[in-house]
Amino acid sequence: xxxxxxxxxxxxxxxxxxxxxxxxxxxxxxxxxxxxxxxxxxxxxxxxxxxxxxxxxxxxxxxxxxxxxxxxxxxxxxxxxxxxxxxxxxxxxxxxxxxxxxxxxxxxxxxxxxxxxxxxxxxxxxxxxxxxxxxxxxxxxxxxxxxxxxxxxxxxxxxxxxxxxxxxxxxxxxxxxxxxxxxxxxxxxxxxxxxxxxxxxxxxxxxxxxxxxxxxxxxxxxxxxxxxxxxxxxxxxxxxxxxxxxxxxxxxxxxxxxxxxxxxxxxxxxxxxxxxxxxxxxxxxxxxxxxxxxxxxxxxxxxxxxxxxxxxxxxxxxxxxxxxxxxxxxxxxxxxxxxxxxxxxxxxxxxxxxxxxxxxxxxxxxxxxxxxxxxxxxxxxxxxxxxxxxxxxxxxxxxxxxxxxxxxxxxxxxxxxxxxxxxxxxxxxxxxxxxxxxxxxxxxxxxxxxxxxxxxxxxxxxxxxxxxxxxxxxxxxxxxxxxxxxxxxxxxxxxxxxxxxxxxxxxxxxxxxxxxxxxxxxxxxxxxxxxxxxxxxxxxxxxxxxxxxxxxxxxxxxxxxxxxxxxxxxxxxxxxxxxxxxxxxxxxxxxxxxxxxxxxxxxxxxxxxxxxxxxxxxxxxxxxx
Amino acid sequence: xxxxxxxxxxxxxxxxxxxxxxxxxxxxxxxxxxxxxxxxxxxxxxxxxxxxxxxxxxxxxxxxxxxxxxxxxxxxxxxxxxxxxxxxxxxxxxxxxxxxxxxxxxxxxxxxxxxxxxxxxxxxxxxxxxxxxxxxxxxxxxxxxxxxxxxxxxxxxxxxxxxxxxxxxxxxxxxxxxxxxxxxxxxxxxxxxxxxxxxxxxxxxxxxxxxxxxxxxxxxxx
Numbered sequence: 015x016x017x018x019x020x021x022x023x024x025x026x027x028x029x030x031x032x033x034x035x036x037x038x039x040x041x042x043x044x045x046x047x048x049x050x051x052x053x054x055x056x057x058x059x060x061x062x063x064x065x066x067x068x069x070x071x072x073x074x075x076x077x078x079x080x081x082x083x084x085x086x087x088x089x090x091x092x093x094x095x096x097x098x099x100x101x102x103x104x105x106x107x108x109x110x111x112x113x114x115x116x117x118x119x120x121x122x123x124x125x126x127x128x129x130x131x132x133x134x135x136x137x138x139x140x141x142x143x144x145x146x147x148x149x150x151x152x153x154x155x156x157x158x159x160x161x162x163x164x165x166x167x168x169x170x171x172x173x174x175x176x177x178x179x180x181x182x183x184x185x186x187x188x189x190x191x192x193x194x195x196x197x198x199x200x201x202x203x204x205x206x207x208x209x210x211x212x213x214x215x216x217x218x219x220x221x222x223x224x225x226x227x228x229x230x231x232x233x234x235x236x237x238x239x240x241x242x243x244x245x246x247x248x249x250x251x252x253x254x255x256x257x258x259x260x261x262x263x264x265x266x267x268x269x270x271x272x273x274x275x276x277x278x279x280x281x282x283x284x285x286x287x288x289x290x291x292x293x294x295x296x297x298x299x300x301x302x303x304x305x306x307x308x309x310x311x312x313x314x315x316x317x318x319x320x321x322x323x324x325x326x327x328x329x330x331x332x333x334x335x336x337x338x339x340x341x342x343x344x345x346x347x348x349x350x351x352x353x354x355x356x357x358x359x360x361x362x363x364x365x366x367x368x369x370x371x372x373x374x375x376x377x378x379x380x381x382x383x384x385x386x387x388x389x390x391x392x393x394x395x396x397x398x399x400x401x402x403x404x405x406x407x408x409x410x411x412x413x414x415x416x417x418x419x420x421x422x423x424x425x426x427x428x429x430x431x432x433x434x435x436x437x438x439x440x441x442x443x444x445x446x447x448x449x450x451x452x453x454x455x456x457x458x459x460x461x462x463x464x465x466x467x468x469x470x471x472x473x474x475x476x477x478x479x480x481x482x483x484x485x486x487x488x489x490x491x492x493x494x495x496x497x498x499x500x501x502x503x504x505x506x507x508x509x510x511x512x513x514x515x516x517x518x519x520x521x522x523x524x525x526x527x528x529x530x531x532x533x534x535x536x537x538x539x540x541x542x543x544x545x546x547x548x549x550x551x552x553x554x555x556x557x558x559x560x561x562x563x564x565x566x567x568x569x570x571x572x573x574x575x576x577x578x579x580x581x582x583x584x585x586x587x588x589x590x591x592x593x594x595x596x597x598x599x600x601x602x603x604x605x606x607x608x609x610x611x612x613x614x615x616x617x618x619x620x621x622x623x624x625x626x627x628x629x630x631x632x633x634x635x636x637x638x639x
Numbered sequence: 640x641x642x643x644x645x646x647x648x649x650x651x652x653x654x655x656x657x658x659x660x661x662x663x664x665x666x667x668x669x670x671x672x673x674x675x676x677x678x679x680x681x682x683x684x685x686x687x688x689x690x691x692x693x694x695x696x697x698x699x700x701x702x703x704x705x706x707x708x709x710x711x712x713x714x715x716x717x718x719x720x721x722x723x724x725x726x727x728x729x730x731x732x733x734x735x736x737x738x739x740x741x742x743x744x745x746x747x748x749x750x751x752x753x754x755x756x757x758x759x760x761x762x763x764x765x766x767x768x769x770x771x772x773x774x775x776x777x778x779x780x781x782x783x784x785x786x787x788x789x790x791x792x793x794x795x796x797x798x799x800x801x802x803x804x805x806x807x808x809x810x811x812x813x814x815x816x817x818x819x820x821x822x823x824x825x826x827x828x829x830x831x832x833x834x835x836x837x838x839x840x841x842x843x844x845x846x847x848x849x850x851x852x853x854x855x856x857x858x859x860x861x
Contacts, residue, residue, distance in 0.1 A: 191667055195666065199653040200653065202651075221666075226670065229671070230673055230674075230677045233677035233678055236800070240796070253689075253792060254685070254793050577650065628818075
């Protein structure tokens with residue numbers, strides 16, 4: 015446990031270099047994780063601000079805060095931002111920070127590719143949001159249904175959206191190949207798959223979802239791009255094409271995507287609950303199998319998003335049944351978390367409160383999900399606020415609560431300091447109350463027929479009070495988020511010194527100093543159990559880094575003779591050129607196509623990117639040793 | 640009980656014993672499978688749904704088309720290009736074997752010509768790939784001359800996109816092979832470099848296998 019007596023070691027003293035250049039060229043998974051975390055937090059503010067404007071508009075009947083056009087852009091960008099620029103990258107931050115530490119590795123398998131993934135994400139997110147600067151932010155909804163996004167969207171709005179998503183897809187795929195390889199190939203001796211920490215397991219499953227789901231949306235977007243830029247017929251009904259093709263392809267990606275969003279949070283909570291219950295995770299193997307089963311079934315339920323299009327009774331029944339089935343492994347997880355806490359020695363830290371909030375709120379969202387798994391019920395609920403309530407309970411109440419639990423739990427590991435519990439309690443309770451105040455009334459508003467994605471509602475339909483509650487809840491959440499961010503920022507310098515293992519955690523990451531040295535493990539541990547830090551048989555793991563007692567100076571990689579990858583600017587350059595290559599397609603925008611400009615841009619940046627990649631691949635990762 | 644392994648210097652061995660790059664290329668190929676599955680499924684869904692010609696396997700006559708248009712696919716020519724691509728898989732195998740066995744007794748001396756020359760087989764594979772691309776360029780241009788572009792009908796949109804994506808993959812493969820050839824000419828590829836050739840071979844064979852599916856679905860099934 016951390017004690018005030020531990021000598022303060024300034025976190026930054028662990029890195030050999032700290033200038034801005036060292037961040038631009040870093041290939042250290044911990045630094046890349048921090049970059050993901052802070053960038054995603056930035057977009058969390060932007061996406062949250064967009065949501066706040068939506069709620070101000072809907073505060074009362076016939077609001078006039080924003081125009082209808084602006085409202086369309088706001089809800090589209092709110093959804094797109096929260097899914098692709100906040101929850102996925104926050105999960106990626108934890109993949110980066112935790113996976114190598116949990117499996118006892120010194121870095122990921124391809125450190126430079128890892129940096130590339132981050133820079134592509136950053137540039138892709140900037141590209142997508144640059145649309146605001148030209149007043150043409152995407153406005154077709156986060157799932158971009160055709161023909162709304164093909165024939166009926168002549169502006170550049172959708173061009174930014176589809177090209178932005180293509181760029182972000184590259185980031186996710188590159189990261190997924192990297193983490194699959196890392197987990198398969200870099201586990202410490204003795205760490206077989208059934209000894210792997212549960213967060214790493216859930217992340218492993220998510221990487222497979224990414225690898226298999228992203229190519230599908232890539233192709234759907236390519237078709238859309240070709241339809242818009244080259245006049246192809248993929249979604250053109252006049253040529254015999256079918257706009258439903260988009261819906262199928264999108265949701266074959268989109269439903270696995272929701273598990274991509276939730277499983278990392280499930281993994282984090284499955285780390286937090288055992289530590290603060292002082293009990294091993296209940297039914298670890300079942301937790302692993304249910305995660306795999308959720309992912310597997312997740313590819314067979316996509317059309318439940320499409321009951322309203324009239325697929326016929328057989329398809330409706332089939333997808334209703336698979337959707338109900340997927341509730342079973344999910345329910346198993348809920349029960350396992352409850353049984354983990356049952357009879358445990360519970361400590362209600364802020365991280366624990368967020369974790370319990372996930373269990374409770376995700377259950378509510380899961381139950382409303384089961385309700386519209388039934389096609390007749392879904393036909394009443396689809397496109398109403400009931401659906402909005404449902405997916406905010408699973409994504410905000412689920413993913414975001416889980417990610418906040420992870421942030422409070424792992425912050426001391428990566429900064430060396432604890433976050434303030436007092437501020438954290440304010441943050442948690444305001445967020446919890448605000449969240450329920452916002453999204454619970456939406457169930458009623460939705461069942462009373464209030465449609466989604468409509469910029470005003472009329473007075474006298476009984477919707478005023480629900481919308482007012484939702485709006486006040488949103489303001490409360492804004493305060494909560496600011497408190498959380500303030501806590502995150504302030505604790506870097508004022509938080510209590512954490513020590514190696516502030517919570518008494520069970521897994522390998524707690525055996526090394528906080529923040530971890532560049533090389534993570536001076537000695538690669540030999541793993542003999544699922545919870546090495548708790549195993550009575552191997553107490554020596556508690557001093558796994560023999561060179562450093564708590565508070566002692568940590569030796570550098572050079573002093574220990576550990577080979578470290580060299581920093582490189584090439585991942586940043588390659589991702590920059592790639593983003594510019596995609597951006598060069600904008601002049602193909604169909605109201606005034608300038609193909610020459612586009613072709614020149616694409617070829618120029620493709621050549622620059624290829625040259626950078628060659629230079630990257632021909633430069634060894636490490637100095638010869 | 641000593642539970643802490645003494646591995647403080649150098650890299651620990653990988654968990655599977657496989658090189659990272661080998662694991663990653665398999666994950667990549669898994670992803671590529673979904674990419675081509677999406678393209679091929681779309682082709683199949685839209686098969687026979689074009690409202691105007693030219694059609695792949697049957698003629699189009701007025702009033703459906705402005706003029707009489709024959710079936711557009713030239714199956715004998717594409718069979719030849721398919722044969723060329725399949726042969727490139729054979730030369731790829733020979734290239735990998737040449738790299739893996741370089742310096743073994745009874746294996747070639749490392750000159751350009753001879754069964755054991757990795758340079759020869761890498762070059763042959765790249766040439767066969769380029770020949771395939773040449774066939775594709777010929778096919779695309781002749782289709783455009785016969786009135787089928789990517790805009791004409793659903794067949795044009797799905798055909799050019801599907802085979803174009805495949806052609807782009809072959810192009811990347813040819814560049815990869817030429818890069819290996821350049822390394823081979825500069826410093827020689829030996830058994831320690833076998834992995835470099837091995838992963839490119841996996842990619843190359845994958846692209847070949849995809850073509851077998853495309854050839855069957857687009858050209859052979861009427």
